[in-house]
Amino acid sequence: xxxxxxxxxxxxxxxxxxxxxxxAASPARAAADWPDFRGPWHNGHAQAxxxxxxxxxxxxxxxxxxxxxxxxxxxxxxSTPVILNGQVWLTSATADGRESFALCLDADTxxxxxxxxxxxxxxxxxxxxxxxxxxxxxxxxxxxxxxxxFGAYGTACLDTATAKPVWARRDLPCRHFRGPGSSPLLYGNxxxxxxxxxxxxxxxxxxxxxxxxxxKTNRSTEWKDLQEDGQYVREGDFHKxxxxxIVIEWEGRPQLISPAACAAFAxxxxxxxxxxxxxxxxxxxxxxxxxxxxxxxxxxGHRQTELWAIRPGGQGDVxxxxxAWRYTGKEVPxxxxxxxxxxxIYMVSNEGYAVCLEALTGTLVWSARIGGNFMASPVYAxxxxxxxxMQGETTVMKTGRTFEILAENRLESGCLASPAxxxxxxxxxxxxxxxxxxxxx
Numbered sequence: 001x002x003x004x005x006x007x008x009x010x011x012x013x014x015x016x017x018x019x020x021x022x023x024a025a026s027p028a029r030a031a032a033d034w035p036d037f038r039g040p041w042h043n044g045h046a047q048a049x050x051x052x053x054x055x056x057x058x059x060x061x062x063x064x065x066x067x068x069x070x071x072x073x074x075x076x077x078x079s080t081p082v083i084l085n086g087q088v089w090l091t092s093a094t095a096d097g098r099e100s101f102a103l104c105l106d107a108d109t110x111x112x113x114x115x116x117x118x119x120x121x122x123x124x125x126x127x128x129x130x131x132x133x134x135x136x137x138x139x140x141x142x143x144x145x146x147x148x149x150f151g152a153y154g155t156a157c158l159d160t161a162t163a164k165p166v167w168a169r170r171d172l173p174c175r176h177f178r179g180p181g182s183s184p185l186l187y188g189n190x191x192x193x194x195x196x197x198x199x200x201x202x203x204x205x206x207x208x209x210x211x212x213x214x215x216k217t218n219r220s221t222e223w224k225d226l227q228e229d230g231q232y233v234r235e236g237d238f239h240k241x242x243x244x245x246i247v248i249e250w251e252g253r254p255q256l257i258s259p260a261a262c263a264a265f266a267x268x269x270x271x272x273x274x275x276x277x278x279x280x281x282x283x284x285x286x287x288x289x290x291x292x293x294x295x296x297x298x299x300x301g302h303r304q305t306e307l308w309a310i311r312p313g314g315q316g317d318v319x320x321x322x323x324a325w326r327y328t329g330k331e332v333p334x335x336x337x338x339x340x341x342x343x344x345i346y347m348v349s350n351e352g353y354a355v356c357l358e359a360l361t362g363t364l365v366w367s368a369r370i371g372g373n374f375m376a377s378p379v380y381a382x383x384x385x386x387x388x389x390m391q392g393e394t395t396v397m398k399t400g401r402t403f404e405i406l407a408e409n410r411l412e413s414g415c416l417a418s419p420a421x422x423x424x425x426x427x428x429x430x431x432x433x434x435x436x437x438x439x440x441x
Contacts, residue, residue, distance in 0.1 A: 034083040034420040034427070037138035037183040038288055038377065042246045044339050046381035046421035054382035056424045058439040059396060061409045068425065068436040069110030075101065077135035078375075079183075081429055083107055083422040084141045087160060090417075090429065091148050093134035097124030097179075100135060102148045102158055107422060110436060114163035119154040125176060131375070131416070132179035136242075138418075140186050147191055147208070151180025155193060157211060167211035175199040181242030181286060187254075187269050190214060196241030196260050203245070203258055203267060215272035221263055222279065237302070238262075242286040248296065250312045257296050257312075259285045264298045266312060276312075278319045280304055287337040288377070290345075293359050295324055297338060297345065305332045307347065309362060325362035331355035337377035337418075339385060341399045348374050348387050356401070366403045370395050377418040379426075388415035388428060411435065 038044050046055040058066045077092035088105040098121055104114040124134060137149040145166065149155045152175070156168040174197030182194035190205040201219040206212060223239070238261060245258035247269050256269040261283040266275040282300030290297040295309045311322040331353040339346045344365060345357045352372045356365040372389035379386050380399065384406060388394040392414040398404040417429035425438040 033085070033422050034081070035141045036082065036185070037080050037140070037244055037418065038337060039379070039421065042185075042288070043290055044337060044377060044379045044418075045341075046379055055421055056439070057381045057384070057386065057421065057426050058437055059384075060407050061411075061437045063412060066437055066439055068438045068440075070433050070435050071105060071110040071112060072432060073103065073429065073434050074115065075099075075135070076133040077429075078133050078417045079135055079429075080138040080418040081420045081427050081434060082139045082141040082146070083420055083427065085143065085160075087113070087141075088420075088427065088434070089139050089141055089146045089148075089160075090434070091135040091137070091139060091150070093150065097121055097127075097134035097153070100150045100153060102139070102146070102156075102163060104146075104160070104163060105434065107425075107436070110434070116158065116163040118148060118156050118158070118165070118168070119150060119170070121153050124153060127179045129178055132181065134179060136179060136181045138183040138244075140184050140191075142186060145208070147184055147186070149180075149184045149193065151176050151182070152195065152197070153180070155184070155191075155206070155211075157191075157208065169206065169211050172204065173200070174202075177236065177240060178284075183244040185245055185247070187247050187256075190269065192245065192256065192269065194241070194243065194245060194258060196239070196243075198236060198239050201239060201241070201260060203256070203265075203272065205269070205272065217267060217272035217274065219260055219263070219265065220274060220277070221260065223262065238283045240284050241301070242284060244288045246289055246291060248291040248312060255312055257289045257291065257298070259289060259298050259301070261285070261301065264289070264296075264300075264308070264310070266296075276314045276316060276318045276322070278308065278310055278323060279317060280306070280308070280319075282306070284334070286335045287333055290338055290340045292340045293343070295359070297340065297359075299332060299334075299338070302334055305334055307332050307338065307345070307357075307362075309359075327355075327357060327362045327364075329353075329355060329364070329367070331367055333374070335375045335377075336387075339378055339380050341380055341385075344399070344401070346378070346385055346397075346399065348378060350374055352389070354387075354397070354403070356403070365401050368403045370397075370405065375416040379419045379421055381421060386419060386426065388419060390414040390416060392430065394428070 075092040285301030287299040413430035
């Protein structure tokens with residue numbers, strides 16, 4: 001795209017993007033569908049703050065109770081289902097990564113409507129672990145279009161009526177090393193993608209209508225000599241990230257909050273210009289950031305696993321000036337995203353330690369062990385937090401300043417994908433099936 005064309009696109013998009021951002025933050029939006037990895041507000045909430053009609057998700061279920069339908073999902077995948085206008089979309093891929101699929105189910109019946117092979121890859125790089133898959137990034141959906149992303153193996157826009165490609169891109173490279181993980185983000189007319197690989201690390205934005213590149217920004221990461229077992233490591237996991245960004249409004253302007261290896265960045269989402277960054281020694285960050293109370297909440301990742309609360313103002317390196325507080329307890333997760341409900345933050349670690357912190361100060365409210373292992377991010381609805389484990393048990397906890405487990409519900413297989421919500425139904429993707437969990441009528 002020429003520079004003049006790029007500038008005109010940016011100017012044309014600016015007003016629309018700001019309007020959409022304010023709409024996304026409006027508490028008047030209804031809790032109906034789940035268009036994104038972490039829902040309509042990108043934070044795991046199934047309802048807007050102060051909603052008069054909170055989602056009435058079931059408290060208890062099993063293989064024989066409150067299961068509206070259960071559908072086997074072919075191949076492998078960790079992507080969260082996205083839901084809109086009676087359709088449920090998710091992705092999967094063959095175990096060897098050679099074939100990538102977009103799947104569509106009827107939200108009411110669970111019938112598999114489309115199994116569209118989107119990409120074939122001749123020589124995908126081995127995953128190098130037994131957790132990730134070639135279909136881990138979650139789709140994002142809007143009326144008439146669903147966007148599926150398989151990292152460097154391809155990104156496509158599909159027509160939701162036919163499952164046929166509107167456009168596709170396979171020329172956005174990086175070496176994933178452990179497989180892709182960052183999900184796409186829709187902002188105005190932009191589809192924002194994150195590539196934090198072994199060999200290169202960058203963020204880019206495509207025109208969602210055409211698939212053309214609007215901007216691409218390389219990470220300005222200041223790599224350090226990181227030491228592991230007495231050896232200096234300059235590549236591999238220490239350069240990687242799996243995080244999905246968010247867009248916030250700060251002082252009337254949007255900021256794209258995008259954690260990466262060794263740093264968290266803020267960019268102008270319309271141009272890709274870097275605004276500020278904080279530096280740390282973590283890597284392979286996965287939890288999606290949060291924003292509230294004038295603070296951005298970021299998990300640093302592996303090796304240095306901490307939760308940071310950052311004031312989003314400033315320019316350049318703001319590590320020493322804008323980090324309001326840090327929490328370093330064992331409850332900080334490496335994969336599950338945190339939840340912010342009112343003035344409290346909740347986290348569940350991979351090892352099953354749960355914690356509640358005061359959002360403004362990081363002060364510990366309570367900490368408890370709930371058992372199991374966790375990869376999926378929890379969701380919140382009507383005073384309850386739903387936390388699915390890798391062993392197949394979903395713990396339902398009451399939110400608030402007192403730790404309380406309300407229910408423990410088991411399915412045949414475990415959850416690594418994060419849940420989705422539509423209306424009063426909870427959609428759980430296990431290792432083998434997709435469930436619609438809903439109170440029987």
